Amino acid sequence: MADFDGSLAELPRGPEGLATTDDALARLRERLPRFLEERVANAGADRLVVGLDGGVETALAATFAVEAVGRDRVTGLVMPAFLSHEAISRNAEAIATSLGIEHRRLQLQPVLAAFQETVGGSDGPADDLVATNNALSRLRMACTYYVANTTNALVVGTVNRTQFLLGSFTKHGETGADCLPFVSLFRTEVEALARAVGLPEELTVETSGSPLHPGESPAAAVGVPPEIVDRILGACVDRGVDTATAAERTGVDPSTVERLAEWCDRTRHKRRYPVTPATDT
Incomplete structure (x- = not known):
């Protein structure tokens, strides 16, 4: 794709x-x-x-x-x-x-x-x-x-x-x-x-x-509207915006941005192909 x-x-x-x-x-x-x-x-x-x-x-x-x-x-x-x-x-x-x-x-x-x-x-x-x-x-x-x-x-x-x-x-x-x-x-x-x-x-x-x-829904767990969650993810993941800037642009506490970032990192294994000896670094 x-x-x-x-x-x-x-x-x-x-x-x-x-x-x-x-x-x-x-x-x-x-x-x-x-x-x-x-x-x-x-x-x-x-x-x-x-x-x-x-x-x-x-x-x-x-x-x-x-x-x-x-x-x-x-x-x-x-x-x-x-x-x-x-x-x-x-x-x-x-x-x-x-x-x-x-x-x-x-x-x-x-x-x-x-x-x-x-x-x-x-x-x-x-x-x-x-x-x-x-x-x-x-x-x-x-x-x-x-x-x-x-x-x-x-x-x-x-x-x-x-x-x-x-x-x-x-x-x-x-x-x-x-x-x-x-x-x-x-x-x-x-x-x-x-x-x-x-x-x-x-x-x-x-x-x-x-x-x-x-x-468990991460979007619901952070307690902010779904659109804000999407804006944070789009800024941080897709456009590489830092935590402080993303928080300022969306009007949320930096801790909320950090929680979403941690959730993305913790579930990274779901988005990867199975690990092989060549990729297990």
Whole structure:
């Protein structure tokens, strides 16, 4: 994705440093479907598969997938595991219905239970929430790829840049995909893009991360608005601005900037390829 990332880096940005201007959003609306269309053509694939979780990223990914290859060549997968996922799943199915795409609901609770029984060492979700949620993320990835493999499809991932930099995803889970169209766009930018596309707000769940992938949210933990988090990350990570300057520009305490920087550093392993003897320095 290096070339495509470069093109996104050239997007016109507002005073806050985010690509939420009308010009930027218009370019993204043109480029992202084309990006998916090119991935399908280059791979010789027939269709695209998107995991739908009721969130804005998955809804937008499915929308662009339809624009790229047509509704008859897109499959949406809704993969709940617990009763608490029911409302989220209905939202996800409503998105699929509104787009006119084939969609399936895969109930993963029995799969998770069988997995835990086979592996052993766990009595269920209450035993170790981190292990359980990570297992669910990876089970969803496995299910998505099974469908993709049996239909000659590519898997569209939906992690955004805020999630990616802060490590708000499961390693080998949500990033297990053939393409990640939003990994260069912060959450604020994705939301602005969804509004520009006309995605119905009532069909998405407002959340700082994926509704089906719960866990500690760095953006929520620092206690500042999500847009400020994105501005800090854009300044410090993408443009190399120092802590004091980033704090002054965003009107937050330097300790907040430092906490986000520490979070990025602590989750760096999630963004790296597996270490080898040649890279273990």
